[in-house]
Amino acid sequence: MTELIVQQQWFLWMTLLPLGAAVAAFLAPRQAHWIGLVTALLLPLCALAAIAAATLSETQTITAGNWPTPLGIALRSDGLALVMLAVTALVGFIISCYALGYFPVRGHHQSRARYFWPLWLFLWGGCNALFISGDLFNLYVTLELVTLASVALIALEGGKAALAAALRYLFISLLGSLAYLLGVGILYGTYATVDIILLGDMLAATRLNHAAMSLMIAGLVLKSALFPLHFWLPQAHTMAPAPVSAVLSALVVKCAYVILLRLWFEVFPALDTIAIGHLLGLLGSIAIIWGSLMALRQERLKLLIAYSTVAQIGYLFLVFPLAHTETMASAWIGGVLLMMAHACGKAAMFMVAGTIHHTAGSDRISRLAGAGGPIGVLVVVFTLAAGTIIGLPPSGGFFAKWLFINAALVSGQWWYLPIILSGTLLAAAYIARVLGWAFLDVKRSSYPVIPWMMKWPPLVLSIIALLFGLIAYEPVQLALSGAPVSSPVLVEFGP
Amino acid sequence: MSDLILPAILLSSLLPGLIIFTLPEESVRLRTTLNLGGAVVKLLLVALLFFHVAKREYTELRLPLLPDMELVLRADALSLLFLILSAFLWFLTTIYAIGYLEDSPNRSRFFGFFSLCVSATTGIALAGDMVTFVIFYEALTISTYPLVIHRGTPAALHAGRIYLAYTLGGGVVLFIATVWLRAIAGPLDFSPDGVVASLDPALHGSLTIIFALLILSLGVKAALVPLHIWLPSAMIAPAPVSALLHAVAVVKAGAFGIIRVIHDIFGIGFSAELNLLFPLALMAAFTIIYGSIRALSQNDLKRRLAFSTVSQVSYILLGVAMATPLATIGGLVHLVHQGVMKITLFFCAGNLAETLGIHKIDEMDGVGRRMPWTMAAFTVAALGMIGLPPLAGFISKWYLGLGGLAAGQPWVIIVLIGSTLLNASYFLPVLHRIWFVPSRQDWPSSTLRDGRETTWALLIPPLITAMLVVMLGVLAHSVGSALYWVELIATREYGP
């Protein structure tokens, strides 16, 4: 058994499987949802197997075709990759279940369902390929795969606003990925390799490298919607069908961020990035406040959630200024933890919003008034999931913030404390606003019937999101294996 | 086996809560079974744990959260004190709430959050280190919010906002202080000698700031003036919630946290050495008096009770801040006594509201004739609050007074006297109205078959707690009483 697990490169299967399933779903549209569901069931198993294999074996990097690295494409099953694969598998599984209820196999939304599955599976495969990639150009290809699938999924709603949002997202992505690609080109031109590990070893602190890094970071910042370049995100995430919104907010935004993490910690550690770190930290801080304030004044649930994503992305960018030498691990793990936690929580929230939109015809927050019965369950899901957004213990968000504050304190960057705190309070405020509406005492004559699949899977996810902190130890340990950081995670003031 | 008790205690309310969320509104029977079943199971488990701990078999469960950070559940004498209180009162409050919310909407939601709230309280009791404590503390904050706004009226929502603003504000400060302390002192396991005493004297400045932050943040829930604003406004919640809120869950969590910080993080001796306790004692004393004075002018019964809570909870803090064995006994025992007394008062206030629609004190004229049992319970609890012997409140005051003398701070007695006078002056007129003023209006007579004043579910819990108020005082020196248990704790803390 052990042999079987170790021998297979499960993390590679995790990319091939959804891609193959996507083709199959395209070929057999009537069976698409079954194909999707089976894949969604298999992928978490694969993820477990991949994690087991990774813990049992030493090697974390192989290359496609076993060609040596400057030539071949490195595929990595290091901690970050495995953790992201696992979270994606989990969230993807839940979203697939939800989509089964959201896109009915019969009925007038048939054609949407027909294309949802291959697109979604492509997206999933693309994400997985991205997470394991250790090659800057391959990262570009996978990123584009993810982007294209996202564009199509956003447009799947079919309305003009959705199309406009999709198109805007497409242009933004093009801009971002071309900037990134230009940076990759310059790096290749200088070092004749795009392998992350090799580059990390070779890179010198030259101005050209700095320029390349700037281009890449700018592109990725655009794609991960950091303030003030978040403008495309609320529309794109709001206009899409609910499962897609969930995927976008939970996973797609993280793709660009994962690349950024890899760049910052693995490719460019040699460069003097303190000033850039502070710039990103500043933007992140503004994003936290801005996103939260914007979320506070939204009338639509999905927009609120989307702006909450903007704020949460701000937190993710605090990693860069906070990652000083001694607080490196603290910040890095904090970022990874927040990514995971946010993925679970935000996906559940978007699913709730989608269900409300689906059943009530609109996702205006005021429609929640007097929520009871089946809607009550949704509110519960929303609340539980929101715990991680606010950063309430024992959610992952709580521990991520713990690590950030720890890093900020030890590295002497006190000014991030009020930012993190006010972000927390503002988050609580906008969540409380939603709850307030939901608790408003209004008599309702009847409650809509909500399909089974749209009610329970999000609940599971929200519970996981809320309790993520309690099970975070293993993921964190996993993420630390092969991580570019090695200082203690919980740092104490030096003597 | 004994390792599993601690998580089992947590799950005994968490799981039913989560299941209840999913139940449709109509399945009353299943929900009731789950509620009561969970409460009973928890009581049994706590009893089992009690015998373990009484035999000095401390159990501990460690669950890694992050590298170098663990979730520590541990049952020591202090945690058991709070645990028994919460488990028992939860049981009663569940019964009460079932009766109180009969036929009202959104019961699944209510009981779901109710169970979460209790799970969090249980977690606070069992927390074995500061991190775990913070986790459950914040969980409590948020799980109580839906209960506060349960009624869904604009007023309730407003109160909820205030509640959230205060408690979460406190929560984040607590969070920062804890992270800071963790960064200075390393792991923060609760231990009788504290964990920071051995640190470099150069850090004492930081420690003082951290202590202040911790006390202020925990003081929000403990309703230290001027952080108490949320408490009187939160009384808009349904009576069972107010009962639990004031007696066990939220307010006590704050007080309990302060006890933990002083005893088990900083250590009594070290806190005293840094001169941290005297300001706290002053704050507590001020709160005691201020809360009582504010209570005087309230006409809304629950508001008056709320201000009374503001005042009474600070007894606990006063006792802890005196830092003498006797005062600690007084403070800790008040944790239990105040809980039992205040929950009785809120039960009774709820009965009045639910059965007769009475909310204001000036509507209570002669209500003792219509609801004699409820009002008898109310009377006992109110007298206990004033501190009449041999009721529970007297025991606390006696030890507080002795402790104050032992600490060389006789002004405490003046505070106690002043507070007693004020307590009397806001409770006795109410009692007078209840029993001696003829009623001005005709209340609907009982619709129940046997002419009972209200349903059993509403009647029995306050009667039991009122009985308890008497027993806790009369049998204070018996084995197994709160005082007995608290004396054990104090012995552990200060040595025999």
Next chain:
Amino acid sequence: MSPAIVLLLIPLLPLLTACALTIAPLRRIVLFSAPLAAVPGLVTALLPEAGAPVVIPWLVIGTHLGVDDTGRIFLLLTALLWLAAGLYAVGYTKNSPQQVRFWIFFLLCMSGNLGLTLALDMISFYVFFTLMNFAAYGLIIHDATPFALRAGRIYLWLVIIGEVLLFAALLLAAWITESMLLSDVAGGLANADAMPLILGLLLVALGIKMGVIPLHFWLPLAHPAAPLPASAVLSGAMIKAGLLGLLRLFPLGTATLPGWSATLIGLGLLMAFFGILMGLLQNQPKTLLAYSSISQIGFPLIAVGLGLAAPQQWHLLAPVVGFYALHHGLSKGALFLGVGMAGQLNTPTLMRYVTFGGLLLPALTLAGAPLTSGALAKTGLKSFLAQSPILDESLLAILLGLAAVGTTLLMGRLLILLWQQAGSSTQAITKSMWSGLSLLFAAVILVGIYPEMLTSSAPGISVKWFDALWPVAGGALLALLGRYSLRNCVTNLRVGDVDVLLEALLRRLGEIAAATKLPPLPQLPRAARWQNLPLLLLLRDTEQQLRQLSVAGVIFILLLLALLLL
């Protein structure tokens, strides 16, 4: 039955009876037998070997109960008086609409009062003291007249103040002596720095109960306000609770405290004359009796004062104080019940004359006429006057004699008033009422004639006939001479005295309390709601601009530029 259970039964039986009253089916039987709840106490007091001290460690924070010499005499008085008053009350409350409520408070109060005499430790003393005091409130305001309510309010205030001061005193005492036993207090306090404070607190706390001037003003309000049986116990038994407290807690026999001694003697004398003077000005028999109580309590206070001056003689003085309490309690109880009776005898029948004749007996006893217990008590007291740190012995003796004259005058006025007002009540007299009154009459006679039978601690004192007789005779003469003026003397003197001032003060305090109610925070106008805050509006507009691709492009390029340059 273990001694502990027997002793516990004394206060518990009334409590249980009260509980039984709340159960509707039992009510009729219980109401009838309720006075008997005092019987265990009476029996214990009469059996010399009963009541050995017991320790009940699990009760409250360790309870010590027992009947010592002082306690026995107080227990006897208390039990007897409550039994008699209870019997009287059975008839008195027969048709009252609030019968059950009255009895519950009556029994609670009885429990407290009986328990008080048994308490040998601070906590149980305080417990029973409190129980008695608070339950008495229910009795005082029972009639719910404005007068009763006001009396109750004032009473309650003083009770609470007394409670907290007693609490403080006990706390300090317990801290200093490191013991909860009352018997340890006296010795422990002797050398403590805080002794003056503790004694002061005690004097105020217990003085309220005893009616020590200037804390006396509730007495003339509360005693008349209460229903008759309650007045009887209030004046006869409960007022002695304060005295008992003094005996238990003051360092009597262990410390020489001339200052305190002088204070107490002075206060005692003041009370003796003040009570008489004020009493003479009353036209209500019950009010008059209340002032008489103030006056009479002055004597034991003098005795305590003497004890503080001469600790070595206290063992001789203590029985005198006890006996005085007994004598006064029984007589005053009998007078109160008799007042009720007289009021109900509306026709000048034989019964009326018999009753008035009977009432003469306690009246004379109070005045200290020879052959009565009053003479015994006063004689006992006079033999210690030499110890007084202030005033000469002979002067004191004369003053006491003058007080007796005054008392006789007062009694005279009482009887005259009663005669005048006889028949004002229409309530029927029942057998149980007669039995209650008779019991007290019998006890008064018995104590006077044969004190040793009732109490083992009665002083074996031979009464000097002349000393006892001249004040009574003088007083009687004066009364006869001045009966016209006694009949028509000023009657409209404000009943209470200090209370008027105090009430004004309290009203002011209430206003202050009301003023502490802070004005509510101003509500923000709707337009100024947070959604419309300028900042948020600005954010919204900016956000909309950010959404323009061109603006976003500038930002992107700006960022790129910044990154390149950093």
Next chain:
Amino acid sequence: MELALIFDLILLITLIALAWLLLASSDIFRAVVLFIAFGLLLALAWVRLGAPDVALAEAAIGAGITGALLLVGLGRLGSAEHYRGTRTRLTFLQRLSAPVLIGVMIPSISLILLLELSLHASATPGQQGLVNVLLDVSGTNHGVTAVLMNFRAWDTLLEKGVLLLALISIWSLDQARPLFRQNDISPQLTGLARLLLPIMIIVAGFVLWQGDHAPGGAFQSGAILSAGILLAILVGYTLPTRRQGLSLRLLLAVGFSVFLLVAAATLLSSDYLLKYPDSLAGSLILLLELVATASIAALLAAAVVGGHPPDDLSKPVDRSSAVNGGQT
């Protein structure tokens, strides 16, 4: 050398001028045409840079297919800048943005980049040495093909995926509509098509075969083929309805599917993704190239048509207008 440099300079200046012109031109049709010209010139530049494979691809895909896409799109869109409703007043930031962009920021970014690049003395040898060493075991004789189909085959696989994904996206968005009105087809064009089609197929085959040892390969060949298909569609060829279902989808997906299957098989057999057995490498690459060509041709053509074939799943539409192409 001098002459070459001058040629390069002229070429580049023309390219930049063309780019500027086409983007600034007021007529979008003209812009598209200029863009096609730009693509062809760019192909020349690729040749100058020693990248004939890229040149071929640029000509066929960049200029050809993209041009076709743009023209079709333009036909459907119209060239005017339409706004819905009233045109919103430009804000200050917006009005400022264009001049700021042009005048300050973009030039400065370009300048910085140019400066950095010019200061950078490139001394790093590329990977051509490594590629040449490993060419023998790669199963092909042409460096670029070896990189594409073997060394970095994972990229290529994903890129095939992107292509298929793009088509699925297009299909999910819209239903196919006729490229031009049916009655526009002139007989001359039909004749030309009949003549050109076989030639195109042959050329495509040649380009594909050549890819083994010289510039060329699946993309280029597929692009040529798809041009042929488009031509066929232009003259009115339609795919029979019964072929518009699974068989069409199979054709579109076969390239990616086979690639995936090969990847799976190699992963199963060797634990390495896309590690071809030495003996089979050549034939495997040939197989992959063949199916890829077929799929690419179909995919590109379908992309230009722009929409999914009408089928029973979607709303019934006018059958006669449903035109789709694809034949090999």
Next chain:
Amino acid sequence: MSPALLYTGSGIILFSIGLHALLVHRHLLRKILAANIMGSGVFMVFIAMGVHGDSGVADPVPQAMVLTGIVVSLCFTAVAIVLAVRLNKLTGCTTLAVDEESSID
């Protein structure tokens, strides 16, 4: 000044021109054209920087990458055009509507 550097520089300039146009122009097709020009600039940098020395033997790896890149950008172009057409059909616009928020509900 080597030809490689010349081409690299031109690539940067093309990128900049495209960037500018992408942001400034409103018509969707122009934006698509601009993105394509940008892409061409990037590809040119890729290939030109891969030309090392005067050997004239081009590095096949960047060529392969550029080939992949060209296909990817073709895919984006195709999807963008279909999206634009679809949007045009629904709204009649050939630009991205500015006031999207008002259309939301």
